[in-house]
Amino acid sequence: MTPHPTLASLGWTPEFQRQIDPSELETLTPARVTGVHRARLSVLTEDGAAELTLPPDLPAGDVAVGDWVLADPATGRAARLLDRHSRIFRRAAGDASREQLIVANVDAVFITTSCSEEFNEARLERYLALCHAGGVPPVFVLTKIDRCEDPDAYMDRLRAIGPKVPAVAVNAKSADAVGALGPWCGPGQTVAFLGMSGVGKSTLASALTGLALETGEVREDDMKGHHTTTAREMLAIPGGGWLIDTPGMRELRLTDMAEGIDEAFAEIAGLAADCRFRDCTHGPEPGCAVQAAVKAGQIDAGRVERWKKLRSEDAEHTASALDRKRKGKSLSKLVKQAKRIKRGG
Ligand SMILES: Nc1nc2c(ncn2[C@@H]2O[C@H](COP(=O)(O)OP(=O)(O)OP(=O)(O)O)[C@@H](O)[C@H]2O)c(=O)[nH]1
Ligand SMILES: [Zn+2]
DSSP: OOOOOOTGGGTOOHHHHTTSOGGGGGTOEEEEEEEEOSSEEEEEETTEEEEEEOOTTSOGGGOOBTOEEEEETTTTEEEEEOOOSOEEEEEETTEEEEEEEEEEOOSEEEEEEESSTTOOHHHHHHHHHHHHHHTOOEEEEEEOGGGOSOHHHHHHHHHHHOTTSOEEEOOTTSTHHHHHHGGGSSTTOEEEEEOOTTSSHHHHHHHHHSSOOTTSOOOHHHHHSSOTTOOSSEEEOTTSOEEEOOHHHHHOOGGGOOSOHHHHTHHHHHHHTTSSSTTOOSSSOTTOHHHHHHHTTSSOHHHHHHHHHHHHHHHHHHHHHHHHHHHHHHHHHHHHHHHHHHHTO
């Protein structure tokens, strides 16, 4: 039988403690969300796994795996949602101003890529932007180094797009892989994987958790039997941490992401502040600090082009979503008017 977890081992920190009044703890219990269902949450508390109902003012869409709630054991309800320190989100369909939460309270995201044709700067920069937008520290994980002549060349390319992002190189199938990810998977730490299909995420996730995850399934038995600390979407890492592996995380598409772009391209965004014109397109106009830096060989021209492309895509995305929203509003106005006319009002 697995011993019951402590709050700290579940990822509870002083940051969450500060959000609650000590008197609240007389009746309420902190609980980590391990599954979000239509009207119900699966959680882990110091007493083990439990199911909570949702209060009317807390829709399931506002809660994500990884969140902390205060549970009321008397009613079996989630009484209150605590502020999260990080999240992965995408834009809600049709409304770019609304966030659709994917996961919450993640301490590190492993942006996973391999030493192969799949390696793509533009895509990795998008993943970085997604992490920055949600306040999640990224870590680069380069896989398949055993199949490559010169993994260092790939490491150099990673350093070029994220000089401050920690990077590790592994053979995901070797016994050392778990140790390489260890620094981010200590007690109470929560991690998740991002990356294209086939780069080795499942291989690494299986190695970390000791579960056979290749099939994307965890047997029902494991839920009821001995592994009471293991939920399907938040998996215990022996020796401490937690791996969040939700369908939402797996299905995250790169076109969904927003913001975080200027942080992923900090050195370029910083220069743009020095352009002569405030609305500089960083193209042919005079006094462009970005183009000047390219000419001086201080920044990479390809990277500037990718930055511009991401920013224009982002602007387009936001504009079209706003447009749809406006159209939706005017349509509902028309419908209301029509109803009024019908009623003779
Ligand atoms: N030689 C070698 N093979 C690897 C490495 N990482 C992954 N593989 C193999 O590559 C294939 C795909 O790995 P997965 O772990 O399933 O990749 P994934 O990212 O989970 O892919 P999806 O499940 O489709 O998202 C498997 O056959 C792995 O055994 C590595 O570092 N070295
Ligand atoms: Zn400029």
